[in-house]
Amino acid sequence: MKCRKCGGVAVINMRHHRLALCADHFVEWFISYTQRAIERYRMFGSDDQLLVAVSGGKDSLALWDVLSRLGYRVDGMYVGLGIDGDDGYSAASQAKAEAFAEARGLTLHVVDVKQTYGESIPELAQMTRRGRKPCALCGLVKRHIMNRVAYEGGYDAIATGHNLDDEAAVLMQNTLRWQTGYLARQAPVLPSTHPRLARKVKPFVRLYERETAAYAIVRGIDYIYDECPHAVGSTTIFYKGLLNQLESRSLGAKLSFYLSFLQAKREGLFSEPGEALELNDCQRCGQPTTAPELCAFCRLWVRRIDKG
Ligand code: AMP
Ligand code: FES
Ligand code: ZN
Numbered sequence: 001m002k003c004r005k006c007g008g009v010a011v012i013n014m015r016h017h018r019l020a021l022c023a024d025h026f027v028e029w030f031i032s033y034t035q036r037a038i039e040r041y042r043m044f045g046s047d048d049q050l051l052v053a054v055s056g057g058k059d060s061l062a063l064w065d066v067l068s069r070l071g072y073r074v075d076g077m078y079v080g081l082g083i084d085g086d087d088g089y090s091a092a093s094q095a096k097a098e099a100f101a102e103a104r105g106l107t108l109h110v111v112d113v114k115q116t117y118g119e120s121i122p123e124l125a126q127m128t129r130r131g132r133k134p135c136a137l138c139g140l141v142k143r144h145i146m147n148r149v150a151y152e153g154g155y156d157a158i159a160t161g162h163n164l165d166d167e168a169a170v171l172m173q174n175t176l177r178w179q180t181g182y183l184a185r186q187a188p189v190l191p192s193t194h195p196r197l198a199r200k201v202k203p204f205v206r207l208y209e210r211e212t213a214a215y216a217i218v219r220g221i222d223y224i225y226d227e228c229p230h231a232v233g234s235t236t237i238f239y240k241g242l243l244n245q246l247e248s249r250s251l252g253a254k255l256s257f258y259l260s261f262l263q264a265k266r267e268g269l270f271s272e273p274g275e276a277l278e279l280n281d282c283q284r285c286g287q288p289t290t291a292p293e294l295c296a297f298c299r300l301w302v303r304r305i306d307k308g
């Protein structure tokens with residue numbers, strides 16, 4: 001297989017784009033494709049101060065790499081979840097994120113959940129939701145911490161490494177249940193609705209997971225290969241498998257599923273309900289919440305104190 005641009009040996013064939021490229025031209029294409037997504041969805045501009053949420057995995061480290069190569073002002077943030085003890089998944093992923101930042105002279109904020117709030121994610125899950133997977137709680141805690149770090153550090157937007165496979169799987173889940181509220185909010189950009197809630201952006205939404213992995217490998221980025229051990233057997237992974245089957249029968253199916261959804265939204269499908277939700281300040285942490293007194297994050301810790 002030959003590179004379409006230079007005739008050299010291709011390292012990747014993106015059949016849905018009918019595009020095979022060599023390593024150098026793939027890197028060039030990948031960066032400019034990301035920049036076009038940033039512009040197309042009006043994610044941020046060159047004056048914005050960005051915070052990229054890094055998990056130590058390929059997507060978020062590739063994103064940090066691309067954004068800094070594009071010249072954006074971008075710091076990283078890693079949330080230490082305490083999964084698998086002292087030398088397990090969280091410790092290993094933190095080491096990857098730290099090594100990446102150090103080698104490039106980039107700033108990484110690290111917030112360790114146990115050190116900051118008293119309990120790790122598995123411990124908190126054990127106390128508050130015995131027997132249930134910690135993933136939903138983990139998502140809630142990560143969102144809260146990201147908003148706090150962005151607010152305190154004066155960042156304009158939080159960027160995450162969600163790729164097309166992630167977004168298509170969530171879209172499928174939401175569509176199968178016609179969860180119109182979630183569908184209305186699923187987008188490449190989530191604008192800020194409150195001074196303490198930063199804008200959320202996902203510059204990789206149009207990139208297949210295979211492409212972000214190829215970028216990380218070609219660029220020599222050292223990332224953690226393992227998935228979170230709690231994700232094993234999750235519905236998201238099941239839907240990713242279904243979508244892969246679909247893609248193997250019908251080239252470009254994932255991309256068109258997602259892009260047609262965005263098009264349908266532009267045409268008025270799933271418009272947000274007329275009345276905006278009323279937001280109150282949480283009495284404990286000050287972050288906005290639809291609840292009357294305490295936000296979901298603070299209720300979690302208060303419940304833990306009650307039980308303890
Ligand atoms: P996941 O939900 O694990 O697929 O992660 C989706 C995105 O969330 C990643 O691409 C990161 O941008 C961000 N993320 C996940 N885990 C962490 C973490 N421990 N610390 C900071 N950001 C994270
Ligand atoms: Fe949070 Fe797995 S439970 S990353
Ligand atoms: Zn080439």
Ligand code: ZN
Pocket residue numbers: 282283284285286287294295296297298299
């Ligand atoms: Zn709160």
